[in-house]
Structures are given as C-alpha cells and as structure tokens.
Amino acid sequence: MAYRPGDGLYVFGGVNAGAARNDLLRYHPDTGWTRVIANGASGAPPATRDATLVYEPTSRNLLLFVAQRAEVWSFDGTSWTKRASSTGPRTFTVSGTVTRPVTYSYASTTVWATSASGFSTTSFFVPMGGGQGRYTLADRIPAGTVLSVGLMVQDGSAGWTYLDVGEVGPITEDTTLDLAVPAATTPTAKVTGTYSTPAYWPTGVTISQYQRAVVRKPGQPSRQSGPWNTFGPAPEAPSQLTVDFDAFSLAAPHVQWGELRAESRAPQACESLTTYVHALTPGSRVAVALPEGPRNLAPGLNQCTTGSSPPSVPEGTYQFTAPGPRSGGPPS
Known part of the structure; x- marks a missing residue:
C-alpha cells in the first residue's frame, strides 16, 4: 500500500480465496475505490503475496519490489514497467x-x-x-x-x-x-493486579480484554512468552478490571513485560488501547492505567457503526484511522 500525492492511495494485489492477485486498486475521497489495473492484466507484475509498494518522490512513480523474484516494477499512473535491473536486496x-x-x-x-x-x-x-x-x-x-x-x-x-x-x-x-526442546516444562508464576480505563469510558461499557507476557531483549522487538489471556466481552466497571499474566522466570539479558490491551465499542469511546507493564516479576501484583486515546478527530462520525475495527492507540504513539465509506470497502 502506498500514497501517491494528489492521486490517491494505491493497493497492489493481495489474496482472495487463497489465490494471490496482481490487480491495482486506487482510493480517492472524491471517487472512492476504483480498479486501475485488472487482475491478470498483461504487462502487470506477477501475482504474489510477497511484494512491497512504495512511492518514489523524484519520479512521482510507484515502485513495487517483488522479493521472491528480486524484481522492481514502476507504475507511472497509467501502466507498469519492469525495471531493466533490480537493486533490491537479497x-x-x-x-x-x-x-x-x-x-x-x-x-x-x-x-x-x-x-x-x-x-x-x-x-x-x-x-x-x-x-x-x-x-x-x-x-x-x-x-x-x-x-x-x-x-x-x-x-x-x-x-x-x-x-x-x-x-x-x-x-x-x-x-x-x-x-x-527439552521435555520439562518451564515454571510460571502469576502476575496479578488491577487496571483502570480512561475516565471518559462510560461505566458498564462492553470491554474486550487481552493480556499476555512478552520477552524483550535489549535493543530488539518483543516476542510472546505466554498465552493470550482473553477476558470478555462483558460489561464491567473500571474497578472490576483485573490483570492476570502467566510469567516465566527468565535469565538476563532477557526482560519480561506484560502487554495489556482493552477494546471499547461504545459510541462515546470506540477505540483499542494498549500499554505495557515493564519488567514483570513473577508472583507480584501491579496496578496499570490505560493511556487515553485521541478524541474529537472526526466529530459526528462513529467508527463502531461502519463495520471496521476501532482505531488503534499503542503506548506512546497515537494514530487514527478515519472511518471508511458506509457503502463498503475496496472492490473484491
């Protein structure tokens, strides 16, 4: 997926009913979704699940890198051209x-x-x-x-x-x-506690909760180290929300964190919030507060009624996905 300034958002290919595609779709606020290049069209890049689409400011073209073939294709707004040589990394x-x-x-x-x-x-x-x-x-x-x-x-x-x-x-x-893998299981201990939702979430809202422990090695992305504990959806008051992680005792330099996500689909607060409990200690108790999400970014629009997912708000970075057209998504 890539945005071409002044032209719209482009999506290449994808998978439909298990089969890879090579069509090119465009979204523009004035025209909605249109199919620019048909699936199976002659002269288009190969159908693949493994491609990356980006915008090249110098030429104003879209570039498509097909990893498995080490091919680079260029789209000028009308047609595809295969680059004579690929500089893509192996x-x-x-x-x-x-x-x-x-x-x-x-x-x-x-x-x-x-x-x-x-x-x-x-x-x-x-x-x-x-x-x-x-x-x-x-x-x-x-x-x-x-x-x-x-x-x-x-x-x-x-x-x-x-x-x-x-x-x-x-x-x-x-x-x-x-x-x-050794036959012995790794001992775990519960990390329990409570967490609170933002004050603007209404009492009695239906909340879906997801909690798991993750391992972090300094300087690297996190990875799961325990099962997702899923609670809800159920109407709960903020004082009733509990933390329940299954945590391993791990040797340095690995550090175990707790990942906590809660979703609200109330019209007043339709969002998914995520936060982390840093450096879990097996057997301990914690108290966690979910971060507040962005508000009043699209007054009068309720994303929960469009059939799409709530806006995602990770800890420390805030983003908002505007509601799509009520008439439906991109052409299939």
Whole structure:
C-alpha cells in the first residue's frame, strides 16, 4: 500500500480465496475505490503475496519490489514497467524441525526471530503431533541479518516450555535450523493486579480484554512468552478490571513485560488501547492505567457503526484511522 500525492492511495494485489492477485486498486475521497489495473492484466507484475509498494518522490512513480523474484516494477499512473535491473536486496528464509521427547495430543510450538535492526518474524502454532513439527520463518530475512531465536511450546494441560535458542547468523542463504526442546516444562508464576480505563469510558461499557507476557531483549522487538489471556466481552466497571499474566522466570539479558490491551465499542469511546507493564516479576501484583486515546478527530462520525475495527492507540504513539465509506470497502 502506498500514497501517491494528489492521486490517491494505491493497493497492489493481495489474496482472495487463497489465490494471490496482481490487480491495482486506487482510493480517492472524491471517487472512492476504483480498479486501475485488472487482475491478470498483461504487462502487470506477477501475482504474489510477497511484494512491497512504495512511492518514489523524484519520479512521482510507484515502485513495487517483488522479493521472491528480486524484481522492481514502476507504475507511472497509467501502466507498469519492469525495471531493466533490480537493486533490491537479497532475502532468505530459515526453516527446520522442532522436536520434543514428550508431547500430548494438543501440543504446538511458536518460533520467533528478532534482530537489533528491528526485524521480526514468527511461525505461529506449528502442530507437534508425535513430538515433531516443521516451521518456516519466511518473512524476507535481509541478507547479513543476525537473528535472536526463541520458541514456546504449548503442551495441552501439561504447561508451557520457553526456550531461548540464542543468536543465529549472519544469514547469507536459505538456512536449515533444527531445534530440540527439552521435555520439562518451564515454571510460571502469576502476575496479578488491577487496571483502570480512561475516565471518559462510560461505566458498564462492553470491554474486550487481552493480556499476555512478552520477552524483550535489549535493543530488539518483543516476542510472546505466554498465552493470550482473553477476558470478555462483558460489561464491567473500571474497578472490576483485573490483570492476570502467566510469567516465566527468565535469565538476563532477557526482560519480561506484560502487554495489556482493552477494546471499547461504545459510541462515546470506540477505540483499542494498549500499554505495557515493564519488567514483570513473577508472583507480584501491579496496578496499570490505560493511556487515553485521541478524541474529537472526526466529530459526528462513529467508527463502531461502519463495520471496521476501532482505531488503534499503542503506548506512546497515537494514530487514527478515519472511518471508511458506509457503502463498503475496496472492490473484491
């Protein structure tokens, strides 16, 4: 997705019913959504799930980088042109097996990889039937990246196992990394407490709550280290909102945080707010206040009635997604 000044917001391709597309859509406030290039059109870039669209100010063209083919295409507002040579960076994948001596019938594993550059990729909920599963970290790992790899196994009612694999790389080719997980589960302890919502949220509003512990390594993105604890939706007064994290005891330099998100769909406060509890101590109690969201950015409009998600307000950075047209979204 990329914005071309004075022309509109462009979206390339995507997936429909499991099939990749190569059409080009444009949104302009005056005309709504239009299809500029049809799906399957001759002379268009290949249909793919793995492409990045950006705006190039010098030429005022849109540039499309197709990672798996290392191709660059240019769109001038009318048609596509394939660049004669690609200067796009090479990217790779990491994949392999995860094995564990003892598993139950509902075992699955999630593998994370992060780097000091801010890169992050995840292979979610890989089945571990028979004590083995296969994962793939396929999110275009840039050449030369050193990855910090970790995984978490959920083993039915037996509990959770967290494993810090350590650093892998630099990655210079598609890499096979087989991972062995110990049979023992990792002890956890509850972090409990209370949290409060902003004062302008009405009493009795239906609140959906999501809470989980995450691991942070200094200088790198966070990664999940426990299950999402989901509460609601249910009408609750602010004094009744509770914190309940499952936290591991982890060795330095890793630090465990708690991630807390609550959603309100009341007309007076339709938003999703997120905050973090820094440096969780297993067995402790905490008191948390959700940050206030932006207000009065679109007077008279209620995004909760348009069928889209509430505006997202992460801690420390505030953004607002204006309601889409009530007649529907982009053409399918």
